[in-house]
Amino acid sequence: MNVRPLRLLALLVLLASFAAATAQEFDWRRFEGSEIRFMMNRHPFTNWLEPLVPEFEALTGIDVNLEILPEDQFRQVRLLEVSSGAATLDGYMIMPGQVSAQYLGAGWVRYIDDLVADPSLTMPDLDLSDFFGGAIGTFEDDGQLFGLPLQIESSLLFYRADLVEAAGLEGPPATMEELMAYAAALSDEMVAGFAMRGRGAAATSQTVNLLYSFGGEWLDEEGKSALDSPESIAAHEFYAELMRNYGPPGPTNLHWAEVTSLYAQGQAAMIFDANVFRPIMEDPAQAIDVVRENTRYAPLPAGPAGSVPGVLVWGLSVNHASQNPEASWYFIQWALSKENQVRLALFGVPAARASAWANEEFQTRAPADWIEASMTSFENGQPYWNPPIIPVAEVRDAYGQAIVAALEGRDVAQALERAADEMDRIIQRTR
Amino acid sequence: MKTASSWIDRNARYLFPLPAILAIVVLIVAPVVTNFVLSLYDYFVGGRAFFVGLENYQRAATDPRVWNGIKNTFYFTFTAVPLQLLVGIGIAVLFNRDFPGKGLARTIILLPMVATPVAIALIWALMFNPSLGVMNYFLETLGLERSLWVAQSNLAIPSLVLVDTWQWSPMIALILLAAMQGVPSEHYEAARIDGASGWQSFWHITIPGIRSAIVVALILRAVDALKTFDIIYVITEGGPGTASETLNVLAFKTGFQFFHAGYAATLLIFLMFLVLGVAVLLNAVRKRT
Numbered sequence: 001m002n003v004r005p006l007r008l009l010a011l012l013v014l015l016a017s018f019a020a021a022t023a024q025e026f027d028w029r030r031f032e033g034s035e036i037r038f039m040m041n042r043h044p045f046t047n048w049l050e051p052l053v054p055e056f057e058a059l060t061g062i063d064v065n066l067e068i069l070p071e072d073q074f075r076q077v078r079l080l081e082v083s084s085g086a087a088t089l090d091g092y093m094i095m096p097g098q099v100s101a102q103y104l105g106a107g108w109v110r111y112i113d114d115l116v117a118d119p120s121l122t123m124p125d126l127d128l129s130d131f132f133g134g135a136i137g138t139f140e141d142d143g144q145l146f147g148l149p150l151q152i153e154s155s156l157l158f159y160r161a162d163l164v165e166a167a168g169l170e171g172p173p174a175t176m177e178e179l180m181a182y183a184a185a186l187s188d189e190m191v192a193g194f195a196m197r198g199r200g201a202a203a204t205s206q207t208v209n210l211l212y213s214f215g216g217e218w219l220d221e222e223g224k225s226a227l228d229s230p231e232s233i234a235a236h237e238f239y240a241e242l243m244r245n246y247g248p249p250g251p252t253n254l255h256w257a258e259v260t261s262l263y264a265q266g267q268a269a270m271i272f273d274a275n276v277f278r279p280i281m282e283d284p285a286q287a288i289d290v291v292r293e294n295t296r297y298a299p300l301p302a303g304p305a306g307s308v309p310g311v312l313v314w315g316l317s318v319n320h321a322s323q324n325p326e327a328s329w330y331f332i333q334w335a336l337s338k339e340n341q342v343r344l345a346l347f348g349v350p351a352a353r354a355s356a357w358a359n360e361e362f363q364t365r366a367p368a369d370w371i372e373a374s375m376t377s378f379e380n381g382q383p384y385w386n387p388p389i390i391p392v393a394e395v396r397d398a399y400g401q402a403i404v405a406a407l408e409g410r411d412v413a414q415a416l417e418r419a420a421d422e423m424d425r426i427i428q429r430t431r
Numbered sequence: 432m433k434t435a436s437s438w439i440d441r442n443a444r445y446l447f448p449l450p451a452i453l454a455i456v457v458l459i460v461a462p463v464v465t466n467f468v469l470s471l472y473d474y475f476v477g478g479r480a481f482f483v484g485l486e487n488y489q490r491a492a493t494d495p496r497v498w499n500g501i502k503n504t505f506y507f508t509f510t511a512v513p514l515q516l517l518v519g520i521g522i523a524v525l526f527n528r529d530f531p532g533k534g535l536a537r538t539i540i541l542l543p544m545v546a547t548p549v550a551i552a553l554i555w556a557l558m559f560n561p562s563l564g565v566m567n568y569f570l571e572t573l574g575l576e577r578s579l580w581v582a583q584s585n586l587a588i589p590s591l592v593l594v595d596t597w598q599w600s601p602m603i604a605l606i607l608l609a610a611m612q613g614v615p616s617e618h619y620e621a622a623r624i625d626g627a628s629g630w631q632s633f634w635h636i637t638i639p640g641i642r643s644a645i646v647v648a649l650i651l652r653a654v655d656a657l658k659t660f661d662i663i664y665v666i667t668e669g670g671p672g673t674a675s676e677t678l679n680v681l682a683f684k685t686g687f688q689f690f691h692a693g694y695a696a697t698l699l700i701f702l703m704f705l706v707l708g709v710a711v712l713l714n715a716v717r718k719r720t
Contacts, residue, residue, distance in 0.1 A: 076687045083477045106477050192562075200670050250561035250582025252671035258560065267562050391475070394689035404672035408584065430475050430691075 026123050032061030034327040036090040038316075039067045039081065041074045043093070044276060045150055045314065048347040049335060056334050062327050082108050082319060090322040091332065094147060095314050096138040097383055102390045109146035110318040115329045116145065123333050130338065135352040138313045138383050147317035148336050149352035151276070151344070154309045154377035155209055155300065156370070158263060158281065159270040162294040163191070172298030176213070176238060179270075179301045183246035186269035193246035195268040198254045198407050200400030201393070206272060207403055208310050208385050210235040213303030218387040225423035227399060228416045235303070236416060240406040251407045266291055272300065274312070275374050278366070279348040297370040299377050309377045310385025313352070350374055387423070391430040398422040463703075469696035476690040487697035497698065500678035503588060504705065507663075507677060508656040511592040511599075515652060516645065518596060519603025524633070526604070527611045544601045552665035555594045556581075559666065581667045584674035591675060594662050599655075603648045610644030611637060646717040650710060657706045678702045
């Protein structure tokens, strides 16, 4: 008779510890039956991810709806949904370098530290230290995390080794002066010596690399526009001279698609654009033979302030209003797991995990000079390739007007002064 | 029951149009009113909205970019629409006579009008590419110099006019063709007996006979052209710089890229009055003829 309660107690203790043990354990099927909706940019990452979603659904029993939109519309719709607090949106792709000033300022981000800290919600081998410092750094807000990076990218010089050799030159241009000299030597009637973007606002993500490398900045110490600084004027005069003399006709029309297809079709000897466009140059459907066989990669040539490219980081975040933050976090962890980052890298997208770059198969699949040039750029990179203010698009538009003016042969200093004034007005006007 | 049905009988003239009126209120009146209210605010999407009265209107009236947008809107519309009228009359005259394969030819000529505008614009953007596009190949085949097309500031709008004309001339042709078929054939027979030339009967019989149809086609096209968005945005995004930025494109950028919803609403009110003004003017012309 006396034994019974004791036995019961023992049983309870046993049960409790068992329950505690199961609660501690990470279980992929814990949110079986949930449904989540992620808003995605039509980006190579999304192209890679889309066909793999059924794998995640089979693993977890969570239903995933990807809503994929082209980048401009993607940004608009995401802003509307996130700012309106739509609970039906569970997560989204985000580029903090572009919108973090706005999203953090408005309190729209869902910090994930509580999820990361809970071993029952986070897979054992998440390993945050595996992400490149520069990549995860853009998701840190005063020590708190609001997402994880999926890719890190930077712009590289793509150049044709055969043409460089034929012109009696050696290797890639290492400095801006050399870049000008190479472009001059490589341009003839059929082939533009050099091409990069020139289409107003769209060009600013590339010209900013020149701005930084010539020692320029977006803002001065007082928070005013520094687009009309002597360094910035020198950078844009260099850009205008390079493009007007050795670029393709109609440079104000060049977006990345025009730049990469010019090069892929053998119409440009060197281009400067995002390293993620490498697959285009290896695709027989898009690039002619001579381009596929002779393309080499190098980091941005050094200007007076060195080689300082901007790095772009895309990642995934949980929506602050999501009703399913745990299931969404599952999806993010899975999509950015070590294994999947290797697959992403093998797909041709620069993964945000160092382990993916160290993968042996990846190292044999991607050209060594592309890997080396990319990693050099990640090390030297500046995470803010956009002005660190809220009305980013409007400022890029104003700066873009100066780029068009420079390419059309108008006075560069004057155009930049006007852009700087406009930028100051925009900053002041946005409240 | 009886009282209810007699109530319906008595009020049928209010009740029957009610669904239509509701639809108009919900779909047209409410958005216009909301837009007007929004235009009185300084509202950066994602931030707070501040009531500023007519400040947005003051700013728009002195904003050189707005005036550039209005200038481009008129330049585009009043180049494109007359050109389309000429081409449209030409096509209509051609199709007003019999020739083998007419039905097939008529279907083909209508295709630009029914195709998706964004798809059309993407193809034209490729064709305009100065280095890789097919348009320069055509010019060279004809022994002409290569052009920069939309990549050159002063050619951007004329190039867009070309696309718009290609796309919309068939619609004018369709309207005019219907009108031409309504002109009694006796008039042409009488003119022939009197010894009138083909040109004379076109000028003195066809044109007067289809005059009101011409005005209708002009109103429809002008109102539509003032609001043109898709081909401009897809092909040039208003560029180079702001060389082809119409008021509509500027309002779109202001609202959906720069996120100044209040100011964008103000610009759209400007556009609404612009369209209204042109429509009223053309309608007055129609009534006078």
